[in-house]
Amino acid sequence: MSARPASVPATYRRMRTADLERVVAIEREVHAHPWTPGNFQDSLDAGYHCWVAEHDSQIVAYGVLSVGAGEAHLLNLSVASASQRRGIGSHMTQFLLRLARDYGASLVFLEVRPSNTAARALYARSGFSEIGRRRDYYPAGEAREDAVVMEIAFK
Numbered sequence: 001m002s003a004r005p006a007s008v009p010a011t012y013r014r015m016r017t018a019d020l021e022r023v024v025a026i027e028r029e030v031h032a033h034p035w036t037p038g039n040f041q042d043s044l045d046a047g048y049h050c051w052v053a054e055h056d057s058q059i060v061a062y063g064v065l066s067v068g069a070g071e072a073h074l075l076n077l078s079v080a081s082a083s084q085r086r087g088i089g090s091h092m093t094q095f096l097l098r099l100a101r102d103y104g105a106s107l108v109f110l111e112v113r114p115s116n117t118a119a120r121a122l123y124a125r126s127g128f129s130e131i132g133r134r135r136d137y138y139p140a141g142e143a144r145e146d147a148v149v150m151e152i153a154f155k
C-alpha cells in the first residue's frame with residue numbers, strides 16, 4: 001500500500017446521525033445515484049464503521065465499512081467536490097484499511113463502477129486488485145452498469 005500525505009490535513013471521527021444533513025449533501029453532490037439518508041442511518045444502526053473526515057471543523061469526506069468474519073467491505077467512500085484531488089481520498093482509504101485490519105479482517109472488498117476512473121485509480125494505487133465483475137449491479141439511467149469487484153489481502 002502506498003499513500004502520500006493528505007495535502008489538506010483531515011481529522012477522523014465517528015459519523016453521527018446529526019452529521020447526515022452534511023453527509024447527504026456531499027453524497028448528492030458527488031454521486032449520480034446517491035445513498036439516501038435512510039441508507040446512512042441503516043449503516044449507523046447496523047453498527048457499520050461510519051467515519052467522517054473533517055478539515056477546519058467541516059466534514060469534507062466520509063467512509064462506510066462493514067467488518068465481519070475476517071472480511072471487510074468498503075461500502076462508501078466520498079470526498080466533497082471542493083476537497084477532491086488533495087489526497088483526502090487516499091488518506092481516508094488508508095485509515096479505513098487500518099481499521100479493517102484492527103477489527104480482524106484479512107481481506108477487504110469493494111465494488112466500483114467501471115466508468116469511475118477516479119475511484120478505480122485511487123483504489124489501485126491503494127493496493128486493491130480487480131478480481132471480477134458483478135453484472136448489472138448499479139442503476140444507470142434506464143439501464144444498469146456492471147460493478148468491478150476489487151480486493152486487497154493483508155499479509
Ligand SMILES: CC(C)(COP(=O)(O)OP(=O)(O)OC[C@H]1O[C@@H](n2cnc3c(N)ncnc32)[C@H](O)[C@@H]1OP(=O)(O)O)[C@@H](O)C(=O)NCCC(=O)NCCS
Pocket residue numbers: 030031075076077078079080083084085086087088089090091112116117118119121122123125
Ligand atoms: C474517488 C474519490 C473518493 C477520490 O478522492 P480524492 O480525495 O479526490 O482522491 P486523492 O486526491 O486522494 O487522489 C488519489 C489518486 O486517485 C486518482 N484520482 C483521484 N481523482 C481522480 C480523477 N478525477 N481522475 C483521475 N484520477 C483520479 C489519482 O490516481 C490520484 O492520485 P494523483 O492525484 O496523485 O494523480 C473522489 O473523487 C470522490 O469522492 N468521488 C465521488 C464518489 C466516489 O466515486 N466514490 C468512490 C466509489 S464509492
